[in-house]
Amino acid sequence: MTKPRTLFDKIWDAHIVDRQADGTCVIYIDRHLVHEVTSPQAFEGLRMTGRKVRRPEATIAVPDHNVPTTDRSKPIAEPESRLQLETLAKNVAEFGVTYYDINDIRQGIVHIIGPEQGHTQPGMTIVCGDSHTATHGAFGSLAFGIGTSEVEHVLATQTLIQQPAKNMLIQIDGELGPGVTAKDIILAVIGKIGTAGGTGHVVEFAGSTIRGLSMEGRMTVCNMTIEAGARAGLVAPDETTFEYMKGRPHAPKGAGWEQAVKFWKTLPSDPGAQYDKTVVLDASEIVPHVTWGTSPEDVLPITGKVPNPADIQDEQKRAGMTRSLQYMGLTAGTPLTEVPVQRVFIGSCTNGRIEDLRAAAAVAKGRKVAAGVNAMVVPGSGLVKHQAEEEGLDQIFLAAGFEWREPGCSMCLAMNPDKLEPGERCASTSNRNFEGRQGKGGRTHLVSPAMAAAAAVTGRLTDVRDLA
């Protein structure tokens, strides 16, 4: 009898091209997503060595990190950003790579458009020079971020040299309470296991709560697996997955679809499969979460208070907390719901999908952005934007005083003009609250889309459940 295998084991085994005696493997990469920031030097490397892109059809490029979210008909003001976008356009033309340019309605954040276009499929290996590639694991594909040298390696060979990861299971069962979302699940997970809790592991999310999430919600959960240190998160494919994928432009069609679904159904972990580590959460205990510090593990229920370094035994952790609170301009003991915000950002590869915009709009509807608050909504792709407009969400946001922007990574990492000023505090649906992440000196509180909209209308961090 063969040993029961996990979803990860199955995908890994199916992609081994070569295995060295020491366990190092050459693994095959099915899809390679490319954006303008981490690819220029990789293409330059190919050029210098006279190499080609091995599978241009399996390589999909889109500009997202640098793109302005304002009027696209004007030239890009910042010369370095303009150069990176021009370089990507030149590289994709020279190497024949699939490309969605900035004026294409399908343009958007690379991790939004991969699934949207059906490029992302169960059982695949998917890489991108971007740590949030973990997003695609929601489909039961092994998807992880790589550096630029590895981008060049994949472009040239369609493979990577890797060591197998360990298996970690995060089992979440039970009903989520009202106002509690996928974002709160993953923030709670990171709070529990820490930013290094998943290092060296691929995390499989399982349990009735995960099964009950939409694909959008599963993508949010997998997206931030990297914030728990794991390179990849996985959810086994099921009917929800197939339903989402069917009819997408690059999804299999006709007989190919039937054949694919049959194969995808073989992917879920076998009963009795072994995990190196298991973590269990009860969904009914999860409440809306918010970060207070400068690492995603600095997270608490919105009902909590700013923590006190004096309560921390470990000297290193105490020093870290003191420094975080100083950077964040917070006083220990302050109820989190009394922390005022000046900015609100709704978007990113974590929470820039249609379901996220619907959740934010439901809170914004009939309310006004508080005086002194600037709130912006940045759809994850042109198609998300279009759909939101079809549903009238843009009108809800605009009537409430939110800005309605063009798609891109925007203020998640502030490589384009969307950024916080020093000392500005932001309720953000993005993924990282690192120092300076949203602009030098900016202060980030990570929250769900509904919580971000709630903060926008009250002008402070707010428990969305109190806005009923």
Place this chain on the structure above:
Amino acid sequence: MEAFTALTSTAAPLEDINVDTDQIIPARFLRFPRKDGYGSFLFRDMRLTEDGQEKPEFVMNQPPYRSAKILVANTNFGCGSSREGAVYALFDYGYRCVIAPSFGDIFFNNCFKNGLLPVKLSAAEVAEIRRIVCEHPDTEISVDLERQTVTLPNRKPLSFQVDPFWKMCMQRGLDDISFTIEHRGDIEAYEKRHAAEQPWLHIGEKKKA
């Protein structure tokens, strides 16, 4: 890539845990081409003030640590973003080795592609090294990749683990793409098999000559 075999140098201690790649190099510098060097971007907002003056309290600005080629860091160093710019910045600034109890996975891999040796030692060992170089900034540390040891003066060498493949690449300064291209036959055979098993993944592709 520059080869790494052995190194003896002073070391700079960095106490913070979870130092993310956004700290090592803020995203706004990722728009610049590598050819002009990334050294000046290293820890830019921790190292320099708004108007570009050095912050004297930051360890790398203190005279004894300026010429260090070894960084002794703390838990989960290089977590966060996949940006290889973090490694470029450390390398271009002059570092050739980072010692820490643990690293972000992607950062760790990126190091081996750029001649920057990441060394994992136990948290207690790394804390002890940080203590020693804090108290005696002129302490010279020897890192020997062949023997896989880190040695401080008058002390027993500390051993570290390294993947044999990446060790070999570092020692020879080898481009791993050349290595993989030697497997061209295996890759072609795999693609043929894969296309037969999962034909829907290959629909619409041009046939290879």
